Amino acid sequence: MDEYYQLQPSNPNSYHFFMYDNFFNHVNFKPENINILDGMAKDWKKECADYEAKIKYYGRIHIFLGGLGPEGHIAFNETGSTRDSLTRKIDLVPSTIEANCRFFNNDKSLVPKHALSVGISTVLDNSDEVIIVVFGKNKNWALTKTLTEKPTPKIPSTFLKTSQNTVVVADYEAIENNYKHKL
Ligand SMILES: N[C@@H]1[C@@H](O)[C@H](O)[C@@H](COP(=O)(O)O)O[C@@H]1O
Numbered sequence: 001m002d003e004y005y006q007l008q009p010s011n012p013n014s015y016h017f018f019m020y021d022n023f024f025n026h027v028n029f030k031p032e033n034i035n036i037l038d039g040m041a042k043d044w045k046k047e048c049a050d051y052e053a054k055i056k057y058y059g060r061i062h063i064f065l066g067g068l069g070p071e072g073h074i075a076f077n078e079t080g081s082t083r084d085s086l087t088r089k090i091d092l093v094p095s096t097i098e099a100n101c102r103f104f105n106n107d108k109s110l111v112p113k114h115a116l117s118v119g120i121s122t123v124l125d126n127s128d129e130v131i132i133v134v135f136g137k138n139k140n141w142a143l144t145k146t147l148t149e150k151p152t153p154k155i156p157s158t159f160l161k162t163s164q165n166t167v168v169v170a171d172y173e174a175i176e177n178n179y180k181h182k183l
Contacts, residue, residue: 003038006040008040049087051087062129065131071095078093084119086118086121086122134174136171
């Protein structure tokens with residue numbers, strides 16, 4: 001769904017590396033059937049447009065499987081992302097850089113400041129099913145807002161409610177919080 005901008009695929013913190021290390025290296029997918037945004041693309045606009053075109057060419061995505069950012073992002077759709085957003089380059093917000101610096105020796109200066117990401121429309125309008133997994137206490141706020149707020153670009157995950165085909169899977173820590181009474 002997303003990749004850091006200008007981070008080599010061989011970098012252990014890239015989503016390329018993560019996906020190969022945790023999944024693709026253990027299954028027998030044909031390489032030509034693996035499609036991850038190229039964060040190193042010289043022309044990021046073309047890369048993003050080509051990604052959208054490829055999805056349209058194949059018809060639909062059967063399942064999007066993603067997580068939830070601490071301030072309510074889906075993939076890297078940060079605050080301000082609109083319901084009709086498509087694949088594009090995104091400026092990461094401070095809370096995302098803060099949350100992800102745990103993978104970069106806890107050094108915020110090492111976290112890329114931009115990413116390529118599918119948009120909200122890309123996810124919700126092109127898929128049969130969206131599964132969002134939400135684990136941990138630091139997702140309390142975002143999960144509560146996702147479930148209780150009206151859809152708003154301020155918290156892009158609230159747009160999940162505009163699709164009939166979204167399933168949220170959360171652990172107890174993500175649900176049990178100060179906002180529990182509102183759920
Ligand atoms: N770009 C990714 C998102 O796609 C992911 O949803 C989020 C939450 O990940 P996790 O569930 O591992 O906390 O982290 C990053 O910001």
